[in-house]
Amino acid sequence: MSTTPQEDLGSILGHFGPYGGRFVPEALIGALEELETAHRTAQEDPSFVAELAELHRTYTGRPSILTEAKRFAEHAGGARIILKREDLNHTGSHKINNVLGQALLTKRMGKKRIIAETGAGQHGVASATAAALMGLECVVYMGEEDTKRQALNVARMKLLGAEVIPVTTGSRTLKDAINEAMRDWVTNVETTHYMLGTVAGPHPFPTMVRDFHKIIGEETREQVLALTGRLPDAVLACVGGGSNAIGIFHRFISDPSVRLIGLEAGGDGVETGRHAATITGGTPGVLHGTRSYVLQDANGQTVESHSISAGLDYPGVGPEHAYLHDIGRTEYRAITDEQAMHAFALLSKTEGIIPAIETAHALAGALQVGNELGKDAIIVINLSGRGDKDVQTAAQYFGIPLD
């Protein structure tokens, strides 16, 4: 295993260059230190590693397969398009990788209750699933706006035994759900683990969540080499907080020939101000316990983000992405709602795979990058989630009557 510079930096109080760190109320420091220790010792404990690997194999369904998207590729300049099928994981997205790891850590720390935030509901469903599997109490905070956009996932979480608390403060979306979860955690930290769903938040979350998702890139690299005999030219993933992107990027960071491209939610267009493209359109700042790029105004107030995709509708981004961007190792582009929905429909009709709207942003990016690189290129896309939860939103968008 190669050691990347990022791993070294990540070990020093969770900094990635000037980004990352820990900006939280003092009440949480003890819990963050406990979690950091639990994560570090677990990674070196063969029984933990074996237990997680067994869950991946027998519960999640790992390794996830590769699918070559030949008909979709015709629209992408004829480049070879390969999909990493995280949508086929149990619960329908990459999010399960992280929650199983964190649920095992929760048990090791002797805590009985987990709280989680969710935007699209994918992380909430995954958290509720892991809690059911391991006998933990689960409370999910979800912006009231998102509970309406994602009513089906609210029902799924309840069926799994979780309590879903609609958040009515602020923009009533993912950002405010995180605020409420942090307030709960400050109050109940002795008994409760905060199962943060992305590579943001205070140290150790960005490092720990990445470690639980890096299996995506490790599998992908081996599978692509076996399938094509060489490394891909580009690896693409959508970026909200950035967990699926870091998960697939991480193993490729030390392969300089592989371009790593994150696709952010451009909403109505970055120039309109109505978007969630944090790296493309934001500035360095502190939000939710970490320093990274933030959508903010001149007074440092967080600006509300906009995206058709609830899962990308977040005005922050993981600090490792900010660092990788600044050193030029990764690239980020904004994809508008319209471009994403075009790609959503195209993959559905050409490949028989309905992607999550979040993931559709990466697919739209592949249409651009494929046309830029041409037919000899090999492009891997992290197909991070399936679109069952988005059927209602898509039906409305495309004017398909539901009655």
Added chain:
Amino acid sequence: MTALDQLFVKVRAENRAALIAYIPAGFPSQAGCEKVIQTFIDAGVDAIEIGFPYSDPVMDGPTIQAAAVTSLENGTGAAEVMSALKVATDGGVAAVVMTYWNPIERYGVEEFAEAIAANGGSGVITPDLTIEESVAWLGATKQNSINPIYVIAPSTSDARMPKVTAACGVFVYAASLMGVTGARNSVSSGAADLVARIRTTTGLPVAVGLGVSTREQAQGVAAYADGVIVGSAFIKALQDAPNEEAGLAAVKELATELAKGVREGR
């Protein structure tokens, strides 16, 4: 020596605790905030904490969250915070600013400390700035002779506590309980133990915040702490009043009662 340092010398000599009152800049309005500050001074408040309203206040309960929303809708930014600070210090009372970290970073760390000093402020309370991330801030506050003030929580370990109190100037802010800001029926019994633990690490005054809203509670806390911090109770009085005049009257009544409470503790 800042005005707040001098205040703690004075209240120690008087064998009582100081009453520290919190109000967000721009709440209930820009002009209304100035009237609240004057009301605090008239009622015998010893020091004032001006809040910088923030979009994502994770340490605050519903009362202060709602006040922050109102204040931001009233257009409050750094200029309005500094202006409110100046109103307090011009009124002859010691004052500090309480703010989450990002507004400081956005304003400029050096520049923010300079502006606090220029407006007569004695220090800044930073509830989400950890000591590990404080190198630039400690330099800037020292350079401008103002006090960095950190919060100690009941969960702060014995090993960590002296590091945090060593970074504090003027006083240590003891959070009475694990939780967010807001009035409560009783002040946590753990607060006295926490203050005692803090005193083993520092000779600085210790002020207790979170949950104090009545004369009796202020009296109880004043028995063992050097300062009693009240925030949500004042905001609730303003929010519950039918109009601004009635709100100010309620603030005056509450502040007068609390000022008695901090003098009755020992």
